[in-house]
Amino acid sequence: AQTVTQSxxxxxxxxxxxxxxxxxxxxxxxxxxxFWYKQPPSxxxxxxxxxxxxxxxxxxENRFSVNFQKxxxxxxxxxxxxxxxxxxxxFCAFMKLLINSGGSNYKLTxxxxxxxxxxx
Amino acid sequence: EAQVTxxxxxxxxxxxxxxxxxxxxNMNHEYMSWYRQDPGLGLRQIYYSMNVEVTDKGDVPEGxxxxxxxxRNFPLxxxxxxxxxxxxxxCASSLSGTNSYEQYFGPxxxxxxx
Numbered sequence: 059a060q061t062v063t064q065s066x067x068x069x070x071x072x073x074x075x076x077x078x079x080x081x082x083x084x085x086x087x088x089x090x091x092x093f094w095y096k097q098p099p100s101x102x103x104x105x106x107x108x109x110x111x112x113x114x115x116x117x118x119e120n121r122f123s124v125n126f127q128k129x130x131x132x133x134x135x136x137x138x139x140x141x142x143x144x145x146x147x148x149f150c151a152f153m154k155l156l157i158n159s160g161g162s163n164y165k166l167t168x169x170x171x172x173x174x175x176x177x178x
Numbered sequence: 179e180a181q182v183t184x185x186x187x188x189x190x191x192x193x194x195x196x197x198x199x200x201x202x203x204n205m206n207h208e209y210m211s212w213y214r215q216d217p218g219l220g221l222r223q224i225y226y227s228m229n230v231e232v233t234d235k236g237d238v239p240e241g242x243x244x245x246x247x248x249x250r251n252f253p254l255x256x257x258x259x260x261x262x263x264x265x266x267x268x269c270a271s272s273l274s275g276t277n278s279y280e281q282y283f284g285p286x287x288x289x290x291x292x
Contacts, residue, residue: 091279103221163226164211
């Protein structure tokens with residue numbers, strides 16, 4: 059079974075600075091997908107960024123970028139120019155397409171989360 | 179607006195009283211899934227459905243039932259709720275047969291069982 063580890067339960071950063079959240083995962087698969095989700099105090103789960111394992115190029119979305127190290131099974135999230143609205147719980151998630159009796163399962167395996175606080 | 183809706187958003191109930199949490203999506207997604215979120219555990223999958231009348235268990239299905247009679251709806255049923263089912267529940271949906279596998283989440287349902 060796949061596992062996802064986020065070793066930083068909490069982090070803080072000053073507004074406008076850069077912060078990196080860590081994520082490692084364990085899998086024997088070669089083809090899979092990795093995601094970072096943001097959960098603000100509203101509890102809504104918001105997709106921040108996505109990385110396909112077959113792509114060597116790191117994904118970027120505006121101020122958010124990842125450092126994907128497939129051999130090391132590492133998938134860190136970098137937030138540049140941090141804003142107060144970035145304060146949230148961040149979850150790293152792994153997905154491998156599973157085929158079983160119920161059809162295809164796009165199950166996300168989540169880490170336990172990192173609570174990020176952006177200070178003014 | 180493309181979205182996943184859940185009702186109710188908050189529910190306090192007593193042990194043993196049957197309840198249903200509804201989930202509906204308007205994006206014509208084939209795949210739908212339920213997760214529960216507990217402190218320190220992240221989100222864990224309860225059940226999923228690949229299409230109408232096709233459902234299967236996730237990692238923590240005990241105490242839950244689901245049905246998929248229509249493509250847009252995927253209700254979660256607790257026949258006899260217990261306090262250990264107090265949690266935050268999320269419904270999610272996704273297109274199948276694409277390479278993005280992006281899942282759209284509902285706003286969550288906070289359930290308390292006393």
